[in-house]
Amino acid sequence: MSKIVVIEDDRYLREELVKTFSEKGYSATSISSFNATESDILAAEPDLVVLDLNLPGKSGFEICKWLKARASFPILILTARDTLGDELTALGLGADDFLTKPCHPNRLLARVERLLQNYGKVRNLIQAGDLILDLDTYKLIWGDYHIVLPETEGKMMQLLFENSPRVVSKKALASFIWGGEEFVDENILQVNMVRLRKNLAALGLDNLIQTERGQGYRLEAGNES
Amino acid sequence: MSKIVVIEDDRYLREELVKTFSEKGYSATSISSFNATESDILAAEPDLVVLDLNLPGKSGFEICKWLKARASFPILILTARDTLGDELTALGLGADDFLTKPCHPNRLLARVERLLQNYGKVRNLIQAGDLILDLDTYKLIWGDYHIVLPETEGKMMQLLFENSPRVVSKKALASFIWGGEEFVDENILQVNMVRLRKNLAALGLDNLIQTERGQGYRLEAGNES
């Protein structure tokens, strides 16, 4: 059965949620320490995340955005703050649904069920800014346009997505694409970078990938908050 | 701007909704006669549909299912019947969101905005039963599994999807795939059918496409209501 991870700092509600999901047959867990929240979530390999916005330390918005850039599970925001602004922000960052507390368990379950069914792990989609990348086919979506990249270029895109907007070294790219330990030829990487950039330009994305001389490449994702 | 079509039999609410959307800059229209609802909607080429469940004649559920099999725009159900069962049914049929009347305009707008942004026309997805087909890449999704079909097989799938569960003649398939008027070779169609079936079997979908001797092929989509 699907695995759900609950991110909620109120202990009572957290356990209530886990119980609700468990009773419905889901494998539900939660995170109780919020030091390395994001990586803890990734490590748990969830099929869906229920995320509170008010957490000690980092904001739920940040976590949502971070996760969406490197994983494809749906994120359901569950918050006490009933602001339309919050809802718009969350949905803009890629959140898949937005419910306010208190929330009837059946309503929550219905939404979770739908997300798992419709937008679940099957669609390997990751997101950076206003770009979406399908990891199965390397279809890149931007606004009304899309393009299907060949595998090598798609993998480059993937690693750049996952680290956006940080710099990715050529070494990291090469080992991600070809898996090899040592880094024999650096020319082939550049060739593929040219090809990728050409494909992106055809889409209208001209300066998406920037070169950091001596360090590597960086993807500056588009308009977001 | 995106085009929204409102399907609602209550005249007052219908005009209210159209006005709400228009003021936000959408191109909103509605349908006032419900004789050929489904084809009217398709003919309007919407980017999103707001659909009431209680309509004179056919049920909203039927319309939702029919549309999802041959178009890729998101469908938002807006209904007065606040039953959890309805919500589950609608979402199971592929509806993308579910709101109950009365509904604050801002809430509705926020949801519409999200659907257009996240799951809009960009992703060319059509649905038949529990299967999903991406028309850009011909990625076929079934539960936890997926496969990427080559173009020819993907097109076969598409036409079978759009007519499911009715029979599609070989002639129709051939002219859909190759466009030609006359139907020269029928062997190539069978070859591709074998390949498609082999690919489906690898996914676990063994008897998905049935042969109707002398008539054509038929796609019997999986478990649904």
Added chain:
DNA sequence: ATTTCAACTTACAATCCTTGTAAGGCTGGC
């Protein structure tokens, strides 16, 4: 201004995937 090294660019050939052709085998209904 010159040097130097990283980054960029283009052309070409090997490889793999997809497609159509060909030829024969199977099957259900009469």
Added chain:
DNA sequence: GCCAGCCTTACAAGGATTGTAAGTTGAAAT
């Protein structure tokens, strides 16, 4: 058993993708 309709397999042409080779360009430092 016969025939039309359907299925199956093997093969070759064509195209897309990938890596190789061999340069040219450009920016920082002297």
